[in-house]
């Protein structure tokens with residue numbers, strides 16, 4: 001039986017994605033295991049931003065709006081689209097996930113007229129719950145928090161929309177989006193999916209599943225950079241009816257007509273509110289180049305294999321640590337470990353150049369971004385974890 005160290009070396013040597021790591025600007029001394037919070041910078045981003053600032057902004061000035069800036073939200077959206085299983089013209093990039101959640105939630109409530117309830121998974125990432133509460137105060141809906149396992153059954157004739165996190169941020173558990181979508185639709189409710197922790201980690205089939213709306217951030221597994229703009233998916237079937245509450249001039253049908261009244265643009269552009277953050281948008285555009293030649297299936301395979309290797313390391317080296325992440329394939333790209341002192345250990349790991357993160361009450365998360373994480377990083381993290389605890 002090969003040792004963990006031999007296994008890590010063999011797995012890295014056989015990794016079809018190993019060469020991708022060289023496309024990232026990573027500290028060679030560091031094992032970076034927090035790409036589920038902030039992805040690492042692809043090397044091409046700095047050069048692109050220098051060009052955008054030095055040429056497009058400094059030389060072309062205002063003309064750049066007509067030379068690609070104005071259409072960037074949909075153009076970059078169409079680059080995200082294949083990663084979420086969406087045909088072109090249904091994804092727009094801009095604003096934050098929280099803001100897009102608000103737009104989609106209110107629009108969904110308006111479509112599901114006559115229904116007065118929003119269901120939210122009880123373990124949701126906090127912003128989703130906060131936004132649901134805030135939106136519901138405006139629309140007059142009530143928000144019901146339901147344990148995720150019971151979410152499908154909880155849908156009733158009162159339910160306007162079910163808001164679900166595709167992958168749980170704390171445990172890494174993958175939710176049953178196909179079953180949940182089918183259950184919601186059977187009872188006439190809509191589904192809004194938060195894909196923050198699944199986009200760029202695993203194959204997503206929004207069009208095929210018939211998911212009604214989706215949002216997600218681009219600074220995790222899409223490596224767009226801190227605060228890079230989020231995306232909003234509005235499928236063709238709802239674009240006509242999509243009536244979002246932040247209807248600003250950038251989403252207007254004819255923005256430079258400067259009309260007093262709002263008329264929404266055709267298509268997904270109606271999802272926009274105000275002027276897009278072009279520097280962040282184009283940083284994301286450059287970051288998406290690392291996906292050229294990569295199949296999401298390969299990424300998924302490596303993500304699962306990294307997780308399995310992490311489980312083996314924990315079982316052998318840190319047996320007292322509880323693995324919160326499901327061991328089967330129903331998980332995203334992270335391994336969450338619960339133990340007393342996790343907060344202090346996360347800090348101690350950082351001092352040893354192993355970066356994961358801590359989530360209350362006692363969880364150390366190790367993010368496994370397959371484009372740059374090596375099996376040897378995983379082994380190092382668990383070895384250091386053991387040594388920090390003894």
Ligand SMILES: Cc1ncc(COP(=O)(O)O)c(C=O)c1O
Nearest residue numbers: 096097098125127169194196217
């Ligand atoms: C599931 C989920 N939704 C939303 C967010 C954040 O949204 P925002 O980009 O608006 O901060 C995060 C992470 O911060 C998240 O993990």
Ligand SMILES: Nc1c(O)cccc1C(=O)C[C@H](N)C(=O)O
Nearest residue numbers: 036037038125169170196227359
């Ligand atoms: N969005 C973040 C931020 O602005 C600062 C620090 C971390 C984040 C995160 O993305 C946290 C992340 N969504 C989580 O899963 O906990």
